[in-house]
Amino acid sequence: MSKQIGTIKDLKEGKYVIIDGEACRVSKITKSKPGKHGGMKARLEAVGIFDDQKRNIMGPVSQKVEIPIISKDTCQVLNVVGGNVQLMDMTSYETFELPVPKDYKGELSQGNEVLVMGALGQRKIIQL
Numbered sequence: 001m002s003k004q005i006g007t008i009k010d011l012k013e014g015k016y017v018i019i020d021g022e023a024c025r026v027s028k029i030t031k032s033k034p035g036k037h038g039g040m041k042a043r044l045e046a047v048g049i050f051d052d053q054k055r056n057i058m059g060p061v062s063q064k065v066e067i068p069i070i071s072k073d074t075c076q077v078l079n080v081v082g083g084n085v086q087l088m089d090m091t092s093y094e095t096f097e098l099p100v101p102k103d104y105k106g107e108l109s110q111g112n113e114v115l116v117m118g119a120l121g122q123r124k125i126i127q128l
Contacts, residue, residue: 002069003120008042009061016119018066019055022048023119031061050122068119072126077112085125087116101125 003018008029011017015026024046034040044057057065075087078095085108088095098116100108107128108114115127 004067004069005064006067007061008044008057008059008063008065011044011065011067016049016068016070017044017046017057018068018120019046019048019057021120022051022053022055023068023070023122024048024055049117049119050124071118073116073118075114075116077108077110077114079110080108087114089116096123098123098125104128 011026011029013026013029017024017026026044026046028045030043032041038060040061041059042061042063046055046057047053048055057063074090076090077085078088079086080100083100084097085100086095086097090113101124104114104125112128114125117124117126
């Protein structure tokens with residue numbers, strides 16, 4: 001698993017963070033002012049990249065969080081079988097299968113090139 005360690009204050013909207021073992025994209029950050037007896041707090045709202053579930057973190061801005069290393073690779077479609085598509089990575093020539101996203105059903109055909117996002121051992125087609 002490729003990840004880095006950072007703090008909540010390092011994160012911005014659109015960046016990525018690991019919450020409950022899932023890679024998520026930060027959608028909203030709200031920070032409160034420091035009080036008399038404590039430091040500044042932050043509430044982080046994020047949406048899972050692969051499962052589209054909302055997740056939250058709340059804690060001091062100095063709290064350590066895991067940040068996934070995201071890879072985006074160009075792949076070629078080798079075959080479309082039912083609800084799955086067989087792809088080949090254009091740099092490493094590795095072949096693998098992924099489910100066809102709802103947005104691209106019927107649009108994928110042999111020889112097309114797609115952009116695949118990968119993080120924490122999972123992959124997803126993000127662009128045709």
